[in-house]
Amino acid sequence: MSESVSGGCLCGSVRYELSSVPESTYLCHCRNCQKAHSAPYAALSILPPENVTITQGEVARYERTSDGGNTTYRDFCSNCGTQLFSGSLVFSQIMSVKVITFDNPNLVNPSQHVWVESKVDWVCMNDQLPQNQTQQSSEEFSRELDEDR
Numbered sequence: 001m002s003e004s005v006s007g008g009c010l011c012g013s014v015r016y017e018l019s020s021v022p023e024s025t026y027l028c029h030c031r032n033c034q035k036a037h038s039a040p041y042a043a044l045s046i047l048p049p050e051n052v053t054i055t056q057g058e059v060a061r062y063e064r065t066s067d068g069g070n071t072t073y074r075d076f077c078s079n080c081g082t083q084l085f086s087g088s089l090v091f092s093q094i095m096s097v098k099v100i101t102f103d104n105p106n107l108v109n110p111s112q113h114v115w116v117e118s119k120v121d122w123v124c125m126n127d128q129l130p131q132n133q134t135q136q137s138s139e140e141f142s143r144e145l146d147e148d149r
């Protein structure tokens with residue numbers, strides 16, 4: 001797992017590197033991911049922030065605070081709008097990186113679907129992966145997803 005991973009936004013302004021291939025990846029059908037990505041769901045890899053280095057450019061940040069007081073952030077390229085990172089200020093020991101922005105998105109395999117309760121009807125899931133109606137059971141993953149659809 002020592003292989004590094006490189007990625008970046010659509011326009012090339014922002015480039016990043018991960019110190020290793022993320023071990024946890026899931027497909028999120030929450031309303032926030034749907035809207036933020038303008039897509040039916042998002043592929044997210046989870047890793048500690050210290051494993052992520054922005055090697056070129058800088059990201060802009062959108063923050064949103066839920067009724068429960070949890071503030072989540074979404075980092076994106078201010079030039080082309082590509083969503084790159086997200087996480088929670090409360091659970092700051094982990095963050096997520098958008099798999100599709102990897103130079104090679106096939107480096108990881110998703111292990112489950114989360115927030116299936118808000119899945120779009122015409123998305124057909126025949127991949128045999130576990131489907132969680134809300135967030136992943138493991139509490140380490142609960143931060144980004146825990147509230148604010």
Ligand SMILES: [Zn+2]
Nearest residue numbers: 009011077080
């Ligand atoms: Zn860009």
Ligand SMILES: [Zn+2]
Nearest residue numbers: 028029030033
């Ligand atoms: Zn989500």
